[in-house]
Amino acid sequence: xxxxxxxxxxxxxxxxxxxxxxxxxxxxxxxxxxxxxxxxxxxxxxxxxxxxxxxxxxxxxxxxxxxxxxxxxxxxxxxxxxxxxxxxxxxxxxxxxxxxxxxxxxxxxxxxxxxxxxxxxxxxxxxxxxxxxxxxxxxxxxxxxxxxxxxxxxxxxxxxxxxxxxxxxxxxxxxxxxxxxxxxxxxxxxxxxxxxxxxxxxxxxxxxxxxxxxxxxxxxxxxxxxxxxxxxxxxxxxxxxxxxxxxxxxxxxxxxxxxxxxxxxxxxxxxxxxxxxxxxxxxxxxxxxxxxxxxxxxxxxxxxxxxxxxxxxxxxxxxxx
Numbered sequence: 001x002x003x004x005x006x007x008x009x010x011x012x013x014x015x016x017x018x019x020x021x022x023x024x025x026x027x028x029x030x031x032x033x034x035x036x037x038x039x040x041x042x043x044x045x046x047x048x049x050x051x052x053x054x055x056x057x058x059x060x061x062x063x064x065x066x067x068x069x070x071x072x073x074x075x076x077x078x079x080x081x082x083x084x085x086x087x088x089x090x091x092x093x094x095x096x097x098x099x100x101x102x103x104x105x106x107x108x109x110x111x112x113x114x115x116x117x118x119x120x121x122x123x124x125x126x127x128x129x130x131x132x133x134x135x136x137x138x139x140x141x142x143x144x145x146x147x148x149x150x151x152x153x154x155x156x157x158x159x160x161x162x163x164x165x166x167x168x169x170x171x172x173x174x175x176x177x178x179x180x181x182x183x184x185x186x187x188x189x190x191x192x193x194x195x196x197x198x199x200x201x202x203x204x205x206x207x208x209x210x211x212x213x214x215x216x217x218x219x220x221x222x223x224x225x226x227x228x229x230x231x232x233x234x235x236x237x238x239x240x241x242x243x244x245x246x247x248x249x250x251x252x253x254x255x256x257x258x259x260x261x262x263x264x265x266x267x268x269x270x271x272x273x274x275x276x277x278x279x280x281x282x283x284x285x286x287x288x289x290x291x292x293x294x295x296x297x298x299x300x301x302x303x304x305x306x307x308x309x310x311x312x313x314x315x316x317x318x319x320x321x
Contacts, residue, residue: 009253016257020264024274032227032279040226044219044284048291051215052083058208059099059120061201066116066191068108077298078102084295087254087288096121111184118188123196125248127209129163132241138234167193216240223283229276231267239266243281256285 056079060072078099086095096117104113169189196202217233217240224231231239243262247255260281267277 009251013252013257016252016261020257020260020278024264024278026275028273028275029279029282032229032276033283035227036223036283037226040222041283041287044222044226044287045291047215047219047222048287051212051219052080052291054208054212054215055079055124058124058205058212059116061204061208062120062123062195063103063116065195065201066112066119068103068112068116070103070106074106080292080295081299081302082295083292084299087292088296115188115191119192119195122188122192123205124209124212125245126163126167126192126196127206128213128241128244128248131210131213131237132245133163135238135241138238167196213241213244216244219287220280220284223280224272224276227276227279229267229272229280231270231272231280235267235270235272239263239270242266254285259285 053076056076057072059079060070060075063070063075081102082095082099084095085098089095100113100117103116104110167189169186195205214237217236220240221231221233221236223229224236243259243266246262247259249258252258260278263281264274264277267280268274
């Protein structure tokens with residue numbers, strides 16, 4: 001039973017890719033790959049590496065705000081291993097579990113270690129939702145179709161409600177009297193709210209998150225530019241944050257298939273051919289995997305090898321997570 005979730009995610013990714021493959025001219029997709037200017041490929045890799053460095057800095061700030069003393073270099077090493085496991089593990093024991101566990105192994109409390117990862121994730125998600133909401137509001141001129149505009153307006157109205165729910169859910173504690181771990185969830189939300197609405201570290205976390213998410217947009221734009229797909233930078237700022245939000249849903253393996261589908265649909269509204277959108281999305285996924293590989297090397301050099309997986313499983317079972 002414990003493998004059903006992983007199998008389900010794999011099937012969803014494969015099914016989505018299979019459907020897409022049968023809906024596009026794959027020869028034209030391969031032509032897009034071959035037409036890519038290598039300069040844009042190199043620039044994209046450099047930006048993704050810088051993005052990892054900046055994202056690890058955000059986590060390091062969160063760790064320090066929780067009184068977890070760790071240097072940026074140590075946080076970067078652990079963050080890199082987390083990126084690697086995010087790409088290779090289809091199960092619920094992914095990169096976040098690895099990050100939390102390795103912080104715990106450095107002598108920190110289990111719950112504080114888990115909090116650091118969750119707070120980092122949720123802050124990044126909140127800023128991503130804000131960027132997506134602003135992009136949707138500004139998308140009217142780029143997406144002239146009236147039916148699409150009404151859908152965009154509906155989604156735009158939903159985003160503030162979701163953000164408010166995430167930030168202030170603990171204010172409705174009386175409605176969740178007997179939920180397991182609810183006190184821990186409310187505690188995390190309280191910390192997130194304090195951090196976001198503070199000048200320090202809140203200001204730093206917001207700026208870093210905006211930069212990190214903008215780098216994803218820039219990479220997609222550069223890949224499009226290198227392939228001559230015709231995606232504008234403002235168009236990328238509309239499509240990419242929404243696609244990234246959809247990828248967050250835990251229904252596929254590292255977003256494969258789901259990312260390609262949303263990219264094709266989103267870029268289609270902007271007049272980008274499905275074959276070009278597919279090539280951009282696939283190449284982006286490959287580059288993310290490539291940038292994550294050094295984390296695997298760090299993991300192997302750490303001497304932990306495969307034992308870390310069984311250790312995390314045992315700790316999860318012990319905590320009944």
